[in-house]
Amino acid sequence: MKYLLLSLFIFSAFSGHSQTVTIRQDQQIKKMVDEVSAQNIEMIVRKLVTFETRHSLSDTLSTTTGIGAARNWIKSELERYSKASGGRLKVEFDTFTQPADGRRIASPTIMKNVLGILPGTDPADDRVFIVSGHYDSRASDVNDSKIFAPGANDDASGTAAAIELARVMSQYKFNCTLIFVAMVAEEQGLYGAANLAKRAKAEKWNLAGMITNDIVGNTYGMETGIKDNNSVRIFSEGVSGVESPEEAARRASTGSENDGQARQFARYLKEIGERYVDQLNVKLIYRRDRYLRGGDHTPFSQQGFAGIRITEMNEDFDRQHQNVRKENGVDYGDLPDFVDYNYTQKVTRMNLASLANLALAPREPLNVGVVTSGLTNKTVLKWENPVGEKPAGYYVVMRETTSPVWEKKFFITGNTASLNYSKDNYYFGVQSVDADGHESLVVIPKSVR
Template identity: 80%
Template sequence: MKSLFLALFLLSSVVCQAQPAILKQDQKIMQMLDEVSEKNIEANVRKLVTFQTRHSLSDTLSKTTGIGAARNWIKSEMERYSRESGGRLKAEFDVFTQPADGRRITVPTVMKNVMGILPGTDPLDDRVFIVSGHYDSRASDVNDSKIFAPGANDDASGTSAVMELARVMSKHKFNSTIIFVAMVAEEQGLYGAANLAKRAKESKWNVAGMITNDIIGNTYGVETGLKDNRSVRIFSEGVPAAETPAEAAVRTSTGSENDGRARQFARYIKEVGERYVDQLDVKLIYRRDRFLRGGDHTPFSQAGFPGIRITEMNENFDRQHQTVRSENGVDYGDLPDFVDYAYTQKVAKMNLAALANLALSPREPENVGIVTSQLTNKTVLKWEKPKGESPAGYYVLMRETSSPTWEKKFFVTGTTAELNYSKDNYVFGVQSVDEEGHESLTVSPKPVR
């Protein structure tokens, strides 16, 4: 076994020098990617804009205008996808009453997230993956619930992408559960996400990863003049917001501040997204969100779940949170003609590739440890297979401490690995993998004797 292990390691080293972490593509996932429609994404964005405003305190009774009409339409689309999937997708409202906050919620208000739940087919797999965009909108005055607030890029683009994912993915079966969500009240204080994160926590959902797609349709930075339809940002925290003192002590002693679950999730999306989507450069941003800002993944992070934010590379602030107008020769406002739908389609495909690969994968290895019983320049890793499951094998990953992404990735069939590399100088991780090459999320080893 040791000779096989070394042969595989050496082979991987040669491959990874030229093209790190690029593995085979699953044709089922490729077929799903081919179904993601730029035309549908654009049609969804333009339909959402027709509701005039999707402000969270806007009209709930009209059939054509306001937040009520918008959420009813999104749910009706989810119900259509359900029928097309043979009833596998479950469309529902996540209903809650948001108390007045004296700031952006003036009176207690009934609010509704729109959810499409695609249950996993493996009864032993309790993993839940959540992918969202927020469907509410605003203009310059965040409390103006009646003014035209098209919100085409912020965030009809993210909502439309998630709807397209639900349409395509609901026709297929996955081991784990995927929940597609159009969140409400992001602009009022992340209230829709906070309610769903609370529900997930109280219901003891095993949320293995949460994605918010917020502002994913612009490719032109007006202030800088940069045009970029290749790059997309993923924001992730390194140190978990819900870290316990015991976990903090381990992190400090092992130097694992760059390997929290959200950061590992972001690395995974970059690796798999770039594996499947052409002309895509995923930029890992080492912040939970943009400078001094927040998004719908934040309440999930605070609840202890790995949450990440996906956002375009260059934001155009003339079109974000702006009342539609022309002023001093400059056009302001978040209108649908300014969304790059081919780029939005590309970001949607990145989401789909990562989610499908994850939801088809075995569960993560358990009790992953790095043996510290003696001082040595070698590294010994050991772990246990997921309960009730027998993966085809495991990938052991390795990178230098200064590297943002995994640099070596090699296969073993057992549950131990001995490396001629020092744990002082490198970072390691372990994934489960099935016969088709679907990898689980990476588990960071903890010190064990």
């Protein structure tokens, strides 16, 4: 074992909104985290900027400029990593024809996401996790496909994060499948993500979580004057847009509107990210995305998957969606010199730690329930092992109803737990854990008799 597992973990005082704290780290994950390179991230961002524009309707024939040259370079870069992995990283274009939409797509256009697929090593573990950034760019006029549109922060930074994750993680083995994606046509209407989300649904992927890293390279808020290289936001929806009437009734009766799959996924990234990355404060934002806005996780949410968005704390709108220019002494435009690469490295490391911990963890417990056969001030939970798997144990997690994060963890070796805390006053969940301390996502219990 990489480290010993104690029989009981209670990580934080049960008061306020303090995040759980862990003193142990898996040394293999820590090694991977340390391998994430700010220099590589900067190289990728600057290389993407050299294509002058990555507008989704720009040139596809040139070898040096436009969306075609950019996607070919991304594919070749992933293929280099594939070779270094002994061919385990599978690289492909996810190609589709986007119909005209009368708004931002004038005529049917062939588009391509770029995928690096790292298959899991456990045939019984069919979980899939996607991590992405969008490689297309734009300037002030979203329909101008020829103007210089460097897109260094929006979103070469997120694309670089996904590519760097592929470079590091393809050298290691995980139980389940990881897919690293450079998405196309985010700026035209989230079309690349919509195509991949529909594919995941049609092919019945067990897609346990999808992350988009979009705008993850700026640390200075021009309007506010705030410089913050320690904070990052994670947006997640609480209620799935595809919940059934029965699920809605259950949610209403248990008050679980903050415990949807996406929100559990976001909480997980906060806990594990802060466990492995120093000087990192993950802010959980209880919205699907920024006010009245959307990102590449949105189509996945609309298909019922747990999609979340990672984004910097303070967007600089002098950079974003702007023609490159200088006016009244102010620089406008999304240029690579304005990206904080050490910050993007930190965000990428948060992604890696969380994905690695999940992909090494057992699958989630099944049929998790809170027993409601009688009135009691105690809480009795029960669950079943994942099919064909016997984890080393389980964590029962709990938090006050006003807390955004789990505040206590109890390690249990069996399949039941009786706690001297009332289900009326706290929220509970259960997650599997292996002998090395890798935790699955939390499962919220249903009422059982």
